[in-house]
Amino acid sequence: MTGLIRRTFVALDEEIFKSLYVALIRPHLEYANQPRRHCEMTIYNLYLFDRDGQLLYYAEWTRKKQSGMTKDEEAKLMYGMIFSMKSFVTKVSPVDLREGYMSYATNKYCLNLYETPSKLKFVLNTDTHAQGIKELLHQLYTQVYVEYVVFNPLCSLNKPIESELFATKLDEVVKQSPAYASRPA
Amino acid sequence: MFYPLYALASQFSPEPKSSGIEVLEADNFRMNCLQTLTGVKFMVISDPKQSGIDGLLHRIYELYADFALKNPFYSLEMPIRCELFDEHMKSALEHSEKLGISNV
Numbered sequence: 596m597t598g599l600i601r602r603t604f605v606a607l608d609e610e611i612f613k614s615l616y617v618a619l620i621r622p623h624l625e626y627a628n629q630p631r632r633h634c635e636m637t638i639y640n641l642y643l644f645d646r647d648g649q650l651l652y653y654a655e656w657t658r659k660k661q662s663g664m665t666k667d668e669e670a671k672l673m674y675g676m677i678f679s680m681k682s683f684v685t686k687v688s689p690v691d692l693r694e695g696y697m698s699y700a701t702n703k704y705c706l707n708l709y710e711t712p713s714k715l716k717f718v719l720n721t722d723t724h725a726q727g728i729k730e731l732l733h734q735l736y737t738q739v740y741v742e743y744v745v746f747n748p749l750c751s752l753n754k755p756i757e758s759e760l761f762a763t764k765l766d767e768v769v770k771q772s773p774a775y776a777s778r779p780a
Numbered sequence: 781m782f783y784p785l786y787a788l789a790s791q792f793s794p795e796p797k798s799s800g801i802e803v804l805e806a807d808n809f810r811m812n813c814l815q816t817l818t819g820v821k822f823m824v825i826s827d828p829k830q831s832g833i834d835g836l837l838h839r840i841y842e843l844y845a846d847f848a849l850k851n852p853f854y855s856l857e858m859p860i861r862c863e864l865f866d867e868h869m870k871s872a873l874e875h876s877e878k879l880g881i882s883n884v
Binding site: 639640657658659660662669672673676679680683684687688689690693694696697698699700701702703704706720722 | 782784785788789790791792793794795796797798799800801802803804805806807808809811825
Protein backbone atom coordinates (compact mmCIF):
# COMPACT_ATOMS: atom_id res chain seq x y z
CA MET A 596 0.00 0.00 0.00
CA THR A 597 2.81 2.37 0.83
CA GLY A 598 4.52 1.38 -2.42
CA LEU A 599 1.37 2.30 -4.26
CA ILE A 600 1.39 5.72 -2.69
CA ARG A 601 5.05 6.22 -3.44
CA ARG A 602 4.65 5.26 -7.06
CA THR A 603 1.54 7.34 -7.72
CA PHE A 604 2.94 10.66 -6.61
CA VAL A 605 5.97 12.25 -8.21
CA ALA A 606 6.59 14.74 -5.44
CA LEU A 607 5.79 13.29 -2.04
CA ASP A 608 5.77 15.77 0.76
CA GLU A 609 5.93 14.43 4.30
CA GLU A 610 2.63 16.00 5.21
CA ILE A 611 0.89 14.69 2.15
CA PHE A 612 2.24 11.22 2.84
CA LYS A 613 1.06 11.38 6.42
CA SER A 614 -2.46 12.39 5.47
CA LEU A 615 -2.59 9.69 2.81
CA TYR A 616 -1.34 7.14 5.34
CA VAL A 617 -4.03 8.07 7.84
CA ALA A 618 -6.70 7.94 5.18
CA LEU A 619 -5.68 4.75 3.40
CA ILE A 620 -3.50 2.52 5.52
CA ARG A 621 -4.53 3.00 9.10
CA PRO A 622 -8.12 1.81 8.64
CA HIS A 623 -6.75 -1.55 7.46
CA LEU A 624 -4.52 -1.87 10.52
CA GLU A 625 -7.28 -0.94 12.92
CA TYR A 626 -9.63 -3.41 11.30
CA ALA A 627 -7.05 -6.14 11.59
CA ASN A 628 -6.41 -5.39 15.24
CA GLN A 629 -10.00 -5.44 16.35
CA PRO A 630 -11.01 -9.09 16.01
CA ARG A 631 -8.19 -10.14 18.33
CA ARG A 632 -9.62 -8.06 21.15
CA HIS A 633 -12.98 -9.80 20.91
CA CYS A 634 -11.68 -13.33 21.22
CA GLU A 635 -9.47 -12.57 24.19
CA MET A 636 -9.85 -15.38 26.68
CA THR A 637 -8.08 -15.81 29.97
CA ILE A 638 -7.30 -18.68 32.25
CA TYR A 639 -7.20 -17.73 35.91
CA ASN A 640 -6.16 -20.73 37.96
CA LEU A 641 -6.18 -24.51 38.22
CA TYR A 642 -6.77 -26.89 41.14
CA LEU A 643 -6.02 -30.59 41.02
CA PHE A 644 -7.70 -32.88 43.58
CA ASP A 645 -7.21 -36.58 44.14
CA ARG A 646 -9.93 -39.10 44.91
CA ASP A 647 -9.95 -38.30 48.63
CA GLY A 648 -10.19 -34.56 48.19
CA GLN A 649 -6.61 -33.73 48.88
CA LEU A 650 -5.21 -30.82 46.88
CA LEU A 651 -2.42 -32.22 44.75
CA TYR A 652 -1.55 -29.13 42.80
CA TYR A 653 -2.56 -25.49 42.48
CA ALA A 654 -1.44 -23.13 39.72
CA GLU A 655 -2.35 -19.52 39.18
CA TRP A 656 -1.95 -17.36 36.09
CA THR A 657 -3.98 -14.26 36.73
CA ARG A 658 -6.07 -13.67 39.77
CA LYS A 659 -7.47 -10.30 40.64
CA LYS A 660 -9.30 -11.12 43.81
CA GLN A 661 -8.12 -13.35 46.60
CA SER A 662 -10.78 -15.21 48.51
CA GLY A 663 -9.56 -14.12 51.91
CA MET A 664 -8.82 -17.63 53.17
CA THR A 665 -5.66 -19.63 53.45
CA LYS A 666 -4.80 -21.96 50.60
CA ASP A 667 -5.75 -25.03 52.60
CA GLU A 668 -9.12 -23.73 53.64
CA GLU A 669 -9.87 -22.58 50.17
CA ALA A 670 -8.93 -25.94 48.71
CA LYS A 671 -11.13 -27.81 51.19
CA LEU A 672 -14.05 -25.51 50.55
CA MET A 673 -13.57 -25.81 46.81
CA TYR A 674 -13.56 -29.58 47.04
CA GLY A 675 -16.69 -29.52 49.18
CA MET A 676 -18.41 -27.31 46.67
CA ILE A 677 -17.47 -29.55 43.77
CA PHE A 678 -18.63 -32.63 45.61
CA SER A 679 -22.02 -31.08 46.37
CA MET A 680 -22.34 -29.84 42.84
CA LYS A 681 -21.63 -33.28 41.46
CA SER A 682 -24.26 -34.88 43.68
CA PHE A 683 -26.72 -32.16 42.68
CA VAL A 684 -26.04 -32.80 39.01
CA THR A 685 -26.41 -36.56 39.47
CA LYS A 686 -29.78 -36.05 41.10
CA VAL A 687 -31.10 -33.75 38.42
CA SER A 688 -29.62 -35.34 35.36
CA PRO A 689 -31.49 -38.22 33.72
CA VAL A 690 -28.23 -39.99 32.86
CA ASP A 691 -24.89 -40.09 34.67
CA LEU A 692 -22.03 -37.84 33.68
CA ARG A 693 -20.49 -40.00 31.04
CA GLU A 694 -17.73 -37.70 29.98
CA GLY A 695 -16.92 -36.50 33.47
CA TYR A 696 -17.11 -32.86 32.45
CA MET A 697 -19.23 -30.16 33.99
CA SER A 698 -19.08 -26.40 34.07
CA TYR A 699 -20.82 -23.42 35.58
CA ALA A 700 -20.61 -19.77 34.64
CA THR A 701 -21.22 -16.61 36.61
CA ASN A 702 -21.21 -13.21 35.05
CA LYS A 703 -17.46 -12.85 35.56
CA TYR A 704 -15.87 -16.29 35.34
CA CYS A 705 -16.47 -19.85 34.37
CA LEU A 706 -15.48 -22.89 36.43
CA ASN A 707 -14.80 -26.09 34.52
CA LEU A 708 -14.53 -29.47 36.19
CA TYR A 709 -13.09 -32.56 34.56
CA GLU A 710 -13.19 -35.81 36.48
CA THR A 711 -11.15 -38.73 35.25
CA PRO A 712 -12.30 -42.35 35.62
CA SER A 713 -9.86 -42.65 38.53
CA LYS A 714 -11.72 -39.88 40.39
CA LEU A 715 -9.00 -37.32 39.86
CA LYS A 716 -10.50 -33.85 39.53
CA PHE A 717 -9.19 -30.98 37.45
CA VAL A 718 -10.81 -27.63 38.24
CA LEU A 719 -10.04 -24.74 35.93
CA ASN A 720 -11.27 -21.16 36.31
CA THR A 721 -11.45 -19.26 33.06
CA ASP A 722 -13.27 -16.22 31.84
CA THR A 723 -16.72 -16.57 30.36
CA HIS A 724 -15.61 -16.59 26.73
CA ALA A 725 -13.33 -19.59 26.85
CA GLN A 726 -14.06 -22.38 24.39
CA GLY A 727 -12.75 -25.89 24.13
CA ILE A 728 -11.92 -26.22 27.80
CA LYS A 729 -13.08 -29.82 27.96
CA GLU A 730 -10.47 -30.79 25.38
CA LEU A 731 -7.85 -28.71 27.15
CA LEU A 732 -8.51 -30.46 30.45
CA HIS A 733 -8.45 -33.85 28.81
CA GLN A 734 -5.18 -32.91 27.18
CA LEU A 735 -3.78 -31.79 30.53
CA TYR A 736 -4.71 -35.12 32.00
CA THR A 737 -3.29 -37.31 29.26
CA GLN A 738 -0.29 -35.33 28.15
CA VAL A 739 0.85 -33.80 31.40
CA TYR A 740 -0.46 -35.67 34.42
CA VAL A 741 -0.14 -39.20 33.08
CA GLU A 742 3.23 -38.57 31.45
CA TYR A 743 4.93 -36.69 34.21
CA VAL A 744 3.32 -37.91 37.39
CA VAL A 745 1.95 -41.39 36.86
CA PHE A 746 4.99 -42.57 34.98
CA ASN A 747 7.37 -40.92 37.40
CA PRO A 748 8.68 -43.46 39.95
CA LEU A 749 9.54 -40.70 42.40
CA CYS A 750 6.03 -39.22 42.50
CA SER A 751 3.65 -41.06 44.78
CA LEU A 752 0.06 -40.70 43.72
CA ASN A 753 -1.49 -39.58 46.97
CA LYS A 754 0.93 -36.81 47.82
CA PRO A 755 1.01 -33.22 46.54
CA ILE A 756 2.94 -32.97 43.30
CA GLU A 757 6.35 -31.43 43.72
CA SER A 758 7.81 -32.21 40.35
CA GLU A 759 9.13 -29.11 38.63
CA LEU A 760 8.92 -30.81 35.27
CA PHE A 761 5.19 -31.28 35.79
CA ALA A 762 4.84 -27.60 36.64
CA THR A 763 6.73 -26.40 33.59
CA LYS A 764 4.96 -28.75 31.25
CA LEU A 765 1.55 -27.80 32.65
CA ASP A 766 2.36 -24.14 32.24
CA GLU A 767 3.47 -24.76 28.67
CA VAL A 768 0.33 -26.64 27.66
CA VAL A 769 -1.95 -24.03 29.20
CA LYS A 770 -0.13 -21.13 27.60
CA GLN A 771 -0.17 -22.78 24.22
CA SER A 772 -3.91 -23.28 24.28
CA PRO A 773 -6.04 -20.73 22.45
CA ALA A 774 -7.95 -20.05 25.66
CA TYR A 775 -4.99 -18.32 27.24
CA ALA A 776 -4.31 -14.66 26.46
CA SER A 777 -1.08 -13.10 27.55
CA ARG A 778 -2.68 -9.76 28.12
CA PRO A 779 -4.60 -9.61 31.42
CA ALA A 780 -8.30 -9.20 30.69
CA MET B 781 -29.10 -27.48 48.60
CA PHE B 782 -28.23 -25.30 45.72
CA TYR B 783 -28.14 -22.11 47.78
CA PRO B 784 -24.71 -22.53 49.40
CA LEU B 785 -23.17 -23.45 46.05
CA TYR B 786 -24.46 -20.22 44.61
CA ALA B 787 -22.93 -18.18 47.42
CA LEU B 788 -19.62 -20.01 47.26
CA ALA B 789 -19.33 -19.39 43.55
CA SER B 790 -19.14 -15.65 44.05
CA GLN B 791 -16.63 -16.10 46.85
CA PHE B 792 -14.25 -18.20 44.77
CA SER B 793 -14.23 -15.83 41.88
CA PRO B 794 -10.80 -14.76 40.67
CA GLU B 795 -12.36 -11.52 39.44
CA PRO B 796 -13.87 -9.01 41.80
CA LYS B 797 -17.62 -8.52 42.04
CA SER B 798 -18.82 -11.74 40.56
CA SER B 799 -22.44 -12.76 40.76
CA GLY B 800 -23.45 -16.26 41.79
CA ILE B 801 -23.93 -19.14 39.37
CA GLU B 802 -25.84 -18.08 36.30
CA VAL B 803 -25.51 -21.17 34.15
CA LEU B 804 -24.63 -24.71 35.19
CA GLU B 805 -23.93 -27.07 32.35
CA ALA B 806 -23.45 -30.81 32.30
CA ASP B 807 -23.76 -33.48 29.63
CA ASN B 808 -27.50 -33.77 29.39
CA PHE B 809 -28.92 -30.63 30.87
CA ARG B 810 -28.35 -26.98 31.47
CA MET B 811 -29.62 -25.06 34.43
CA ASN B 812 -30.08 -21.29 34.28
CA CYS B 813 -30.48 -19.24 37.41
CA LEU B 814 -31.64 -15.68 37.79
CA GLN B 815 -31.17 -13.99 41.13
CA THR B 816 -33.32 -10.95 41.68
CA LEU B 817 -32.41 -7.93 43.75
CA THR B 818 -34.44 -9.30 46.64
CA GLY B 819 -32.58 -12.60 46.68
CA VAL B 820 -35.30 -14.69 45.06
CA LYS B 821 -33.83 -17.24 42.66
CA PHE B 822 -35.52 -18.50 39.53
CA MET B 823 -34.02 -21.69 38.14
CA VAL B 824 -34.84 -23.32 34.84
CA ILE B 825 -33.54 -26.77 33.94
CA SER B 826 -33.50 -27.44 30.22
CA ASP B 827 -31.83 -29.24 27.36
CA PRO B 828 -28.40 -27.80 26.54
CA LYS B 829 -29.52 -26.94 23.04
CA GLN B 830 -32.52 -24.88 24.14
CA SER B 831 -32.00 -21.17 23.61
CA GLY B 832 -33.91 -18.19 24.88
CA ILE B 833 -33.80 -19.19 28.51
CA ASP B 834 -32.72 -15.74 29.67
CA GLY B 835 -35.83 -14.20 28.21
CA LEU B 836 -37.88 -16.98 29.74
CA LEU B 837 -36.39 -16.32 33.17
CA HIS B 838 -37.23 -12.64 32.97
CA ARG B 839 -40.74 -13.47 31.79
CA ILE B 840 -41.19 -15.79 34.77
CA TYR B 841 -39.96 -13.06 37.09
CA GLU B 842 -42.60 -10.77 35.59
CA LEU B 843 -45.30 -13.40 36.12
CA TYR B 844 -44.17 -13.91 39.70
CA ALA B 845 -44.38 -10.17 40.33
CA ASP B 846 -47.82 -9.97 38.74
CA PHE B 847 -49.55 -13.02 40.18
CA ALA B 848 -47.82 -13.89 43.38
CA LEU B 849 -46.79 -10.56 44.80
CA LYS B 850 -49.80 -8.53 43.78
CA ASN B 851 -52.09 -11.20 45.11
CA PRO B 852 -53.41 -10.03 48.51
CA PHE B 853 -53.95 -13.62 49.65
CA TYR B 854 -50.38 -14.65 49.06
CA SER B 855 -47.90 -14.42 51.90
CA LEU B 856 -44.19 -14.31 51.24
CA GLU B 857 -42.01 -17.40 51.68
CA MET B 858 -44.99 -19.72 51.18
CA PRO B 859 -45.47 -22.04 48.20
CA ILE B 860 -47.40 -20.37 45.41
CA ARG B 861 -50.88 -21.84 44.92
CA CYS B 862 -52.39 -19.57 42.33
CA GLU B 863 -54.15 -20.93 39.26
CA LEU B 864 -53.57 -17.91 37.08
CA PHE B 865 -49.87 -18.06 37.84
CA ASP B 866 -49.73 -21.73 36.81
CA GLU B 867 -51.67 -21.11 33.60
CA HIS B 868 -49.56 -18.21 32.48
CA MET B 869 -46.42 -20.06 33.43
CA LYS B 870 -47.46 -23.02 31.30
CA SER B 871 -48.13 -20.86 28.27
CA ALA B 872 -44.82 -19.02 28.72
CA LEU B 873 -42.97 -22.34 28.86
CA GLU B 874 -44.70 -23.70 25.77
CA HIS B 875 -44.02 -20.50 23.90
CA SER B 876 -40.36 -20.62 24.83
CA GLU B 877 -40.07 -24.29 23.86
CA LYS B 878 -41.52 -23.62 20.44
CA LEU B 879 -39.20 -20.69 19.86
CA GLY B 880 -36.19 -22.47 21.28
CA ILE B 881 -36.54 -25.59 19.15
CA SER B 882 -36.92 -23.63 15.96
CA ASN B 883 -33.61 -21.93 16.66
CA VAL B 884 -31.63 -25.16 16.89
